[in-house]
Each structure stands twice: as structure tokens, then as C-alpha cells.
Amino acid sequence: xxxxxxxxxxxxxxxxxxxxxxxxxxxxxxxxxxxxxxxxxxxxxxxxxxxxxxxxxxxxxxxxxxxxxxxxxxxxxxxxxxxxxxxxxxxxxxxxxxxxxxxxxxxxxxxxxxx
Amino acid sequence: xxxxxxxxxxxxxxxxxxxxxxxxxxxxxxxxxxxxxxxxxxxxxxxxxxxxxxxxxxxxxxxxxxxxxxxxxxxxxxxxxxxxxxxxxxxxxxxxxxxxxxxxxxxxxxxxxx
Numbered sequence: 183x184x185x186x187x188x189x190x191x192x193x194x195x196x197x198x199x200x201x202x203x204x205x206x207x208x209x210x211x212x213x214x215x216x217x218x219x220x221x222x223x224x225x226x227x228x229x230x231x232x233x234x235x236x237x238x239x240x241x242x243x244x245x246x247x248x249x250x251x252x253x254x255x256x257x258x259x260x261x262x263x264x265x266x267x268x269x270x271x272x273x274x275x276x277x278x279x280x281x282x283x284x285x286x287x288x289x290x291x292x293x294x295x296x297x
Numbered sequence: 298x299x300x301x302x303x304x305x306x307x308x309x310x311x312x313x314x315x316x317x318x319x320x321x322x323x324x325x326x327x328x329x330x331x332x333x334x335x336x337x338x339x340x341x342x343x344x345x346x347x348x349x350x351x352x353x354x355x356x357x358x359x360x361x362x363x364x365x366x367x368x369x370x371x372x373x374x375x376x377x378x379x380x381x382x383x384x385x386x387x388x389x390x391x392x393x394x395x396x397x398x399x400x401x402x403x404x405x406x407x408x409x410x411x
Contacts (some may be wrong), residue, residue, distance in 0.1 A: 214397055225301075225387050225402030226338070273397065283330060284342040284356060285389075285400060 191292045199221045201256040202291050204270030207251040211276040215246060217255045218287070226269070226287070229255065239255040240244075260295045267292050299323050303388050303403035310378045310410050318373040319390030319408050328391040330400060331355070331363065332382040340387065346371055378410045396403040 194200040216231040217245040221288065230237055230244045232253075235242045243256040256266055269290040307403045322329065327348045332340040334354075342355030346365040360382060362374040371390075375382060385407050389400040 216399065221403075225389075225404045226400075227380070228316060228399040228401060231397075231399060283345045285332075287339040 183255055188268070188270055188288065188291045189201055190289065191294070193266055193294050193296055194257075194260045196262060196295050196297050197259055198290060200255075200260040200264065200293060200295070202255040202268050202270075202293065204255070205252045206270070206272045209250050209272050211270050215244065215250075215253050216271040216273060216284075217242070217244065218285070219268045220287075220290075221263075221266040226285075229268075243292065259266065260293075262295050262297065265293060265295045278281075299317070301388055301390055301403035303386075303406050304403070305406060307407045308409070310408065310409075312320075312378060312380065312410060315374070315375045315376050316380050316408075317377070318375070318386055318388075318408070320373065320403060322371075322388075322390040322401075323369065324390060324392065325368060326390035326392045326401075326402070327368065328398070328400075329365065330385045330389040330391075331371070331373045332389065333357065334387060334405075335384050343373065343386075345402075346411050380410045382408065383410045384397055384408060 214231050214233050217229040218226045220226045230242050231246045232244045267290040269287045301322045330345045331343040334340050341357045344363040346352045349368050352363050360362045385405045387402050387405045389402045391398040
């Protein structure tokens with residue numbers, strides 16, 4: 183799986199859009215970009231994923247650059263409940279073995295939503 | 298929609314005791330997983346299952362056992378608890394026959410071994 187780089191922390195004013203960047207310059211053509219978040223003391227929560235097209239769901243939007251070397255997760259109207267650590271993960275098709283199934287979380291970005 | 302349910306939420310064990318962490322999902326997912334997360338660290342895969350009757354070891358299986366007799370349930374058994382097993386344990390599940398499907402997590406069991 184490709185390595186990802188995220189800023190360690192970000193602040194966002196409540197009600198404003200939160201834009202969380204992720205660099206994945208070694209991504210392969212068949213690898214997807216996933217975003218999860220972990221709110222303090224809770225289990226990780228899946229947010230969104232994509233291959234090369236921009237994606238949107240009820241929680242967020244995912245913008246992937248044309249060369250696929252970076253992406254941005256957008257929370258359109260951040261609330262206090264969005265304060266969490268956000269993880270960008272790149273994963274490709276699995277072939278065999280436990281490593282295919284394990285989600286590897288890096289250090290992520292700690293997003294603080296400020297009232 | 299309950300999703301992935303883990304019980305208990307908290308437990309304190311004495312060294313050498315045994316216990317079973319329960320995990321149930323109501324999404325009819327074939328794939329289920331057990332992870333542990335130590336303070337300030339990432340997730341480590343303990344065991345996983347690709348369907349009822351099929352289980353396999355993850356990165357850190359020693360000291361644990363699992364079973365998968367039904368699609369819904371995936372209990373994790375700790376035998377002879379040790380202080381090194383103090384951690385937060387997360388169960389997750391995912392659908393389909395491709396591992397690219399997102400994993401959905403329970404809220405965890407916080408386990409302390411004293």
C-alpha cells in the first residue's frame with residue numbers, strides 16, 4: 183500500500199468548510215484513497231473513498247487530483263462533533279494473507295473545530 | 298440500524314483470567330475483523346474471518362482465539378490474560394467478496410489487565 187502524508191493538526195471554525203489534505207505520491211493505478219476518522223474514545227468511522235473521480239456522500243466530498251498524487255477531504259459545514267483524528271489510507275486489490283485485510287492507520291490529522 | 302455491536306464496553310481482568318469479547322453485526326457482512334489499539338498507536342489486526350467457519354491469523358494473534366459459527370457473530374477469546382493485552386479492542390465488518398469494501402467498526406471494548 184502506498185504511503186500517505188497528512189498535516190498533524192488543523193483548526194476550522196464551526197460552520198466553515200474543513201479541507202483536509204493528503205499526499206500519496208507513490209499511489210498505483212489500482213489503489214483507492216479511503217478516509218476514516220476516529221472521534222475520541224470511539225471506533226474508527228468510514229467516511230468516503232474513491233479511485234480517480236471526485237466523490238460525494240452525505241458526510242463529505244473527496245477531491246482527487248488528476249495525477250492522483252494527492253487528495254482533499256472536504257467537510258462542507260464543520261460542527262463541533264467533527265472534531266476527530268482523520269486518516270487518509272491508500273489501498274489496492276488484495277491478493278492473499280492478513281496484510282491484505284489490515285487497515286494501516288498513520289498518524290492522521292487532528293482536526294479541531296472551534297466554536 | 299445497530300451496525301457492529303461490541304460487549305462489554307469496559308472490563309478489568311486479573312492476570313491469568315480468561316474472557317470472551319463479543320462482537321455482533323446485523324449488516325449480513327461476510328468479512329469480520331478484530332483489532333487492538335494501544336494508546337497513541339494505530340490499529341493492529343489480531344484475527345479476521347472471510348465467512349462463517351473460516352478464520353485466519355492477523356499481525357498479532359498470540360494469546361487470542363476466535364471462532365465464527367455464524368455470519369453475525371465473531372467472538373474473541375483471551376486465554377491467560379497478561380498485562381501486555383491491556384488495550385482497546387475493536388471489531389469491524391465489511392461486505393462483499395473484495396477487500397476494498399470499507400470496514401465498519403464497533404465502539405470498542407476497553408480492557409485492563411492488572
